[in-house]
Amino acid sequence: MAQMLLKTPLHDRHVALGARMVPFAGWEMPVQYEGVSSEHRAVRADCGVFDVSHMGEFEVEGPRATELLQSTLSNDLDKIGPGEAQYTLLTNDRGGIIDDLIVYRLEELRYLLIVNAANREADLNWLREQEIRGSDVRDVSDEYALLAVQGPRAIERLGLPEARQFTFAEGEIDGVQCMVNRTGYTGEAGCELLVMAEDAGDLWDRVLERGAVPCGLGARDTLRLEASLPLHGNDITPNTDAISAGLAWCCALDKDFTGAGELREIKARGPERKLVSFVLEEKAVPRQGMAIEGGGEVTSGTHSPMLDRGIGMGYVPADSATPGTELAIDVRGKSRRARVVKRPIYKREE
Amino acid sequence: MAASETYPDDLKYHKEHDWARIEGDEAVLGITWFAQDALGELVHYEPPNEGDTIAKDSAYGEVESVKAVSDVIAPLSGEVLEVNAKVVEEPETVNDDPYGEGWLIRIRLSDSSETDSLLDVDAYKQVVAES
Numbered sequence: 001m002a003q004m005l006l007k008t009p010l011h012d013r014h015v016a017l018g019a020r021m022v023p024f025a026g027w028e029m030p031v032q033y034e035g036v037s038s039e040h041r042a043v044r045a046d047c048g049v050f051d052v053s054h055m056g057e058f059e060v061e062g063p064r065a066t067e068l069l070q071s072t073l074s075n076d077l078d079k080i081g082p083g084e085a086q087y088t089l090l091t092n093d094r095g096g097i098i099d100d101l102i103v104y105r106l107e108e109l110r111y112l113l114i115v116n117a118a119n120r121e122a123d124l125n126w127l128r129e130q131e132i133r134g135s136d137v138r139d140v141s142d143e144y145a146l147l148a149v150q151g152p153r154a155i156e157r158l159g160l161p162e163a164r165q166f167t168f169a170e171g172e173i174d175g176v177q178c179m180v181n182r183t184g185y186t187g188e189a190g191c192e193l194l195v196m197a198e199d200a201g202d203l204w205d206r207v208l209e210r211g212a213v214p215c216g217l218g219a220r221d222t223l224r225l226e227a228s229l230p231l232h233g234n235d236i237t238p239n240t241d242a243i244s245a246g247l248a249w250c251c252a253l254d255k256d257f258t259g260a261g262e263l264r265e266i267k268a269r270g271p272e273r274k275l276v277s278f279v280l281e282e283k284a285v286p287r288q289g290m291a292i293e294g295g296g297e298v299t300s301g302t303h304s305p306m307l308d309r310g311i312g313m314g315y316v317p318a319d320s321a322t323p324g325t326e327l328a329i330d331v332r333g334k335s336r337r338a339r340v341v342k343r344p345i346y347k348r349e350e
Numbered sequence: 351m352a353a354s355e356t357y358p359d360d361l362k363y364h365k366e367h368d369w370a371r372i373e374g375d376e377a378v379l380g381i382t383w384f385a386q387d388a389l390g391e392l393v394h395y396e397p398p399n400e401g402d403t404i405a406k407d408s409a410y411g412e413v414e415s416v417k418a419v420s421d422v423i424a425p426l427s428g429e430v431l432e433v434n435a436k437v438v439e440e441p442e443t444v445n446d447d448p449y450g451e452g453w454l455i456r457i458r459l460s461d462s463s464e465t466d467s468l469l470d471v472d473a474y475k476q477v478v479a480e481s
Contacts, residue, residue, distance in 0.1 A: 035391050036416045285394050303393035
């Protein structure tokens with residue numbers, strides 16, 4: 001039997017706009033409208049909007065909600081209070097990454113987790129297994145839609161006040177109530193708007209009226225890769241650890257959480273391989289799974305619209321991970337020169 | 351700006367979505383509107399070398415978009431006389447003008463009788479309709 005694909009509340013609007021729809025993590029999602037490069041450039045120069053309603057949302061609450069999340073998530077929730085958010089990892093007992101997510105502290109003892117669509121079930125099962133009396137985990141994904149509005153003019157176009165990254169507040173756009181989260185996945189300023197599913201169409205229309213360019217998952221991937229933001233399933237997985245992935249900054253190794261001991265050991269002895277960002281020095285496009293000579297592998301690769309070069313991320317032996325190191329990537333049988341660069345691969349000059 | 355869907359009637363076509371413009375004992379080759387549309391904006395063109403011999407129905411190069419890479423299939427056999435340097439530098443030229451500025455290579459035919467096996471525009475449109 002063919003797999004039934006889920007549809008977001010904005011599905012019909014994407015089709016009406018002429019989007020090319022593709023299956024992604026069990027959903028039928030727009031990969032592009034006009035074209036990946038033009039959508040990518042709109043986000044770098046002005047403002048784009050992405051339907052990311054396929055992402056999962058969990059609410060965790062109860063007198064021991066903090067205790068549950070402190071023991072399962074890598075970052076330290078004591079660093080944030082109500083109104084603040086944090087990038088964090090859900091880790092397994094080997095220190096592997098079950099998912100990366102953003103946790104929003106709604107109230108002292110109530111949290112919202114926004115997780116990757118592909119991991120929604122795995123995350124929920126994992127959290128439920130770890131659940132303790134006094135904490136309640138609920139999957140509320142179907143109640144909400146999520147729009148990412150990103151770009152240097154995103155906040156201005158939406159008529160929102162400036163605010164610090166990784167904060168959030170109740171808000172409204174032209175009368176449509178939503179939660180305005182100062183987060184994103186493009187390396188640009190902007191926000192993510194969490195809205196009740198039934199209001200998603202109205203919000204999408206208002207955001208387009210304010211001049212945001214509709215953008216698909218194609219541009220979302222090229223943007224996040226230029227920004228050196230890892231993609232779960234590609235660059236980080238249950239079989240890769242946070243230290244090797246360069247994500248030690250979001251692991252509070254002084255607290256106890258699942259896999260913390262393994263991560264401390266990896267940190268102490270130094271990882272064997274490290275996730276690096278690289279830029280091709282010849283005309284070629286690296287792709288996931290290509291070998292990097294000397295014992296490495298490309299985990300994400302694309303053509304950068306801003307640099308007009310092949311770019312990517314991949315694991316290399318730790319002694320090849322320093323920015324400036326030359327790499328050789330096997331692109332369908334041809335050895336292509338690349339160079340390790342500092343993250344992010346691309347940053348707009350202010 | 352992407353071109354709109356067209357299939358010129360002065361070209362010969364191959365079912366793998368390639369076209370050939372026969373000019374005496376030479377031919378100019380490229381990919382059709384359908385092929386570039388399916389791939390999306392091209393970001394890389396890996397051409398053969400001038401002087402290489404290419405064989406009908408075999409891959410002679412690669413075109414790559416943001417999302418996918420595809421072999422380019424030779425509709426005819428011959429020797430590569432010229433590679434379109436503009437497409438090497440600006441692969442999106444193929445999206446803008448697949449039958450004009452976006453040509454890929456020029457070859458000298460090694461067997462001009464092969465042209466009889468190619469599709470005319472109506473037959474190729476039928477292939478597109480069934481794709």
